[in-house]
Amino acid sequence: MPAPIISACPVRTRFGVLSIRPFIRFFSHTPVHHLRSTELTPDYLSSLRSNPDRIWTDIHTSASKFGPGRRWGQDPTHTGLTRLTLTDHDKAARDWFVETTKSLHCDVKVDAIGNTFAIRPGLNNDVPATFVGSHLDSQPLGGRFDGVLGVCAGIEMLRVLNDNHIETEGPVGVVNWTNEEGARFPVSMMGSGVWAGAQDLQSIYKLKEVNAGTNGQRRTVKEELERIGYLGNIPASPIEGVRMAGHFELHIEQGPKLDSEKKSVGVVEGVQSYQWYEIRVWGQASHAGATEFKYRADALLFASGIVVKAREMAEKAGVLATVGILRAEPGSVNTTPDSVYMTLDIRHRDNEMVATFAADFQGWLKQAAGREGGITFEMSKTFESRATKFDEVAIACVRDSAGAVTGKHDVPSMTSGAGHDSVNTSKHCPTAMVFVPCRKGVSHHPEEWCEKEHCAVGTDVIVQSVLRFDQWRHKEGHFGGSLDSNG
């Protein structure tokens, strides 16, 4: 039941006549005064805070229950997260998300790719909701914060709004996007990509898991969505399905900038451009003791040269280039490898810089392989995400909120190095992101860590950003990119 609002609160609001949530209020014994977001004073809004304990409990309780990973330290929370998308652990985490948000008075909708939207009605429910979103899935040996923090921040926002009896003009919600990581089914930002039209639903349905199960079979996305009960009946679409007025995402930085500069929060204004390549090198297997160097065509030696050269060329060009996977076959102490599979990840703020580097590198590779006897290679692009600039209004909401929460005017602006679901939502509605530091920038690793204080600061910024955005849309009559025709 709603508790009486804090007496220090200076603002009272009239009852939200358009709300479809008046039930518990009509029959509540204690008369409750509700706050309308558009009538919150700047001081009141700036003083709104989340409850750090609740966020912390949500993160660690869900991690312990639904896919605990490798333990690395003394405390039980010093444990990673292994929650590959559409597994039983993921299903359990999804079920928890649905129950929790329903208990916080949300309607829950699941779309055709399993994206799960929890919507808290507003005063006007003919307009789309403003969402806080991220993902509950993890890398195979992931950490507890990547994605999860963003979803938990959304859940905490629901509690803060409920506890403070705040009515928003439009509805607000929380979304858990399916398979952001692309670790089990190899397309990252998959659910948001289908929703945004960047990925084709039918092709994605047929996508197979990377590793075969114990029965030797590789299951498809559709089979697994059905199996865990998250093949929803709502179209995955910003027009035909769940519409979106705005999207705000809190995420750990996954880089060392905030941590090393001792900043508690960053305003993310966009996402780098990046391209992924697969490189295969073939040589000849020969005995390590019986084959003189002149007779060898050592695929691993050549591949090692590629790793070293990629860094060297990237430093000169001012882009980022990383070889994250390298597998050498056959893998015997006394045999030169005859084949290597490796990946190359290239990033820069600017699309052209990435494309130019890729072309230059491929040129070097061709020349280098030509100089070696018996070495052949293939280099092919497997993924591309063009540079993203977030929406000015959404960024302003985040910037104002970050200033209000931290009391500082020098909150850093950042460009995300990693891709996020916000890249996809930004194509259809105002979107912005909030970064909080993670220890030493470590991510996609069990030891990934975000301090409790920073989880709370980030959530505070998210809560305030959504309310500021709600104020703005009401004032400007803006109802979101996916509803432009009605707006």
Add this chain to the structure above:
Amino acid sequence: MPAPIISACPVRTRFGVLSIRPFIRFFSHTPVHHLRSTELTPDYLSSLRSNPDRIWTDIHTSASKFGPGRRWGQDPTHTGLTRLTLTDHDKAARDWFVETTKSLHCDVKVDAIGNTFAIRPGLNNDVPATFVGSHLDSQPLGGRFDGVLGVCAGIEMLRVLNDNHIETEGPVGVVNWTNEEGARFPVSMMGSGVWAGAQDLQSIYKLKEVNAGTNGQRRTVKEELERIGYLGNIPASPIEGVRMAGHFELHIEQGPKLDSEKKSVGVVEGVQSYQWYEIRVWGQASHAGATEFKYRADALLFASGIVVKAREMAEKAGVLATVGILRAEPGSVNTTPDSVYMTLDIRHRDNEMVATFAADFQGWLKQAAGREGGITFEMSKTFESRATKFDEVAIACVRDSAGAVTGKHDVPSMTSGAGHDSVNTSKHCPTAMVFVPCRKGVSHHPEEWCEKEHCAVGTDVIVQSVLRFDQWRHKEGHFGGSLDSNG
């Protein structure tokens, strides 16, 4: 039943009174004339030939039945061999070896490490046998000739002796050594090493397989010997167990020298010195898009530098150095690896050269890691095989036989780059090896190939070498290293 001997044969021999194989002769209806090895004329001995079809059939029939590997060509024989030691396939191959040699009138003995000795009695069976030996196990993606050819040559020798009714002075035999490859249980030349005292039986019993089985368990050598029924009750020892007068091994070269020089056979006078190292590199996992180069400690980038530098330093020093295994964790496109496991194989004819190179390389590694922030490493020796010089008499037997078989005086002398079971036997008895070419020097690979003609030439040399050695030991009163006290 024995057939009449060829009429062209100029030598007759008296009945072998000390033979314990007279059974079929006493009761044979056709009187058979037997040849005593010490009475064979040089011309007769030099004209002895194996049957190429039988060798070829043994190699390919056993490969098709007991662990066929990856097919790479048109003909059914164009298929590799996957017969890891002590697996069901290895058991089946061993059973075939036992049945076949028993049917050729051998006594079969299995020692405590599963080495299997088939002994054809001689005229004097109080002295140890002269063995032809090699191994029936393969690499995970191995070829059909490595090891198998040597065992099949031994089996063919039994047939040649039987068909020609040749009685040897001492017994002769064929030995299949356990786990020469060291692929499944990571100690190479394992069975012969235990026999020779180079490896401790109890430690080897506890050795675990490299990869866990489907039940997640890694089984031990002893468990697997028991399971397949090859935990013998004879000590694995050259004194207490099966004694050895001499050891001759036919093997594919596993290098390109004979093939590129169009030679059909080589006399192996010794084996290079070699050392194996494990190198582990630790860095830090960081996001490929969110971590500037200056903040990275990329274990794969550092390991790649090691691969490149090892080759560069080895070329300068005139030794061979090879990185055969490199595994990078966690293995994600957009994460810098935080740990790498790799191996280094160093070889040279001279022990000192190998040791000096290893020390110099470790010195460079220490300096290089010191220059990098956040990179640590460990380099440890896992195996060492000092340079081996084979026995002068055994080499002379091989050299004379190779000359007789090929009709050429320029049969090349070679030093083996690879380790073989003969390294272990050479510590206890006169030992020498015969090399035949393999196509392009490819080995430890499904496409490993030895021409039928070369398999036969090598077997001819082996058969004649054993007979020449038998003549020599009788003349000199030598009864083998493992029986020096009796000799």
